[in-house]
Amino acid sequence: MRLSEIGVTGQHVDVLHGGDVGPDGRLLSVAEIQQGFRKLLTDLRAQPPGALTEPVATAPIGGGAVATTGTVPTRDVAADRSADVDADWITVLAAHSGAGASIVSLAIADAAAADGRTVHLVESAHPARSGLVAASSSELGLDDTGSWRRGLRGQVIIDRRAGDAAPAGWPTTLETADPTTVVDIGLPSVANVARLAAGGARCILVSRATVPGVRLAEQALDALAAIPVVVAVLGPGRWPGEVTSSVGPRLRRLRADGQVVTVPLNRHIEVTGPTHSRLPKSVLTAGRSLLGLIDAARPGDVSTTARSAPRPKGTTR
CATH class of the missing domain: 3.40.50.300 (P-loop containing nucleotide triphosphate hydrolases)
Structure with missing residues (x-):
């Protein structure tokens, strides 16, 4: 399915071939996306200050976009x-x-x-x-x-x-x-x-x-x-x-x-x-x-x- 064909809430997308949606292939609604962000924000606020994460830089400063390979626990x-x-x-x-x-x-x-x-x-x-x-x-x-x-x-x-x-x-x-x-x-x-x-x-x-x-x-x-x-x-x-x-x-x-x-x-x-x-x-x-x-x-x-x-x-x- 191409991006241009996506647009109906609840529509199923082939996630194995490029569909960037939920694991079950269902296109999420705006309300569901907002709910997910709220849960993520709640989880982040529950973390202790020393448990923050930051990107792992894999390219030097000045070398264009800095690629990342994930996050690692760090303490500011x-x-x-x-x-x-x-x-x-x-x-x-x-x-x-x-x-x-x-x-x-x-x-x-x-x-x-x-x-x-x-x-x-x-x-x-x-x-x-x-x-x-x-x-x-x-x-x-x-x-x-x-x-x-x-x-x-x-x-x-x-x-x-x-x-x-x-x-x-x-x-x-x-x-x-x-x-x-x-x-x-x-x-x-x-x-x-x-x-x-x-x-x-x-x-x-x-x-x-x-x-x-x-x-x-x-x-x-x-x-x-x-x-x-x-x-x-x-x-x-x-x-x-x-x-x-x-x-x-x-x-x-x-x-x-x-x-x-x-x-x-x-x-x-x-x-x-x-x-x-x-x-x-x-x-x-x-x-x-x-x-x-x-x-x-x-x-x-x-x-x-x-x-x-x-x-x-x-x-x-």
Whole structure:
């Protein structure tokens, strides 16, 4: 039976010769398909956070489509070790896929280094989803465990996951009195956002200036209500009316309190992603503003950066 001949609910299809339907050859109705998805979603929610799965990559990054051969049990470092995230670390979360957490993390790290700080930037994403793979100007090799790949970007030390196997712990911290540690967590699950919040970390939530972006940011802010949060929004300084009207109460309150920073979109970075090159001045300025706000969120410590962080003209802060 050809695809063009399929279209009647309950119709039987020869599954042995290309019919992509149920085992009994019967074409499923929309209601049955929806019911199946609901059961799948219920089963996924019932899994513990450490029992997530992810694709096994069989092709290198940059080699076209990445083929997969199935899934293997894995554990996300940012999720499973959320209790180990130091309260002094700066964690960067994406409110949705493609929000720009890696760009924001790099901007904060570069801004801190420009202030003369010792900076450690850690990316916890699987290597196939790394946003910082080209951000180092030189590679320093693997750590002793073989789990982390270290690179150097000016005065910033960057650690990225080295392989499919999830590391047993975070990379070795820098041997300095007071390093600034920035952790690019990317897009965690809802359950793991709650676990990070329970750990008391300082968070920067990243979103795009779109209607879906601000709606998803509002959901994440609900889960992060108990900890200090600053919001970075990639987009124009003046949000479109549809975006402004879609802002929820938590994001609206943070915006009114000056806890939202606009990170200007850069056409070149949109094409290339973060590289070893210097960030545009406007993006670095936004990173400095975010660093100042998150520093000020540390109890009893309002840094010079927080007091002097410039506000880019025409941007939300």
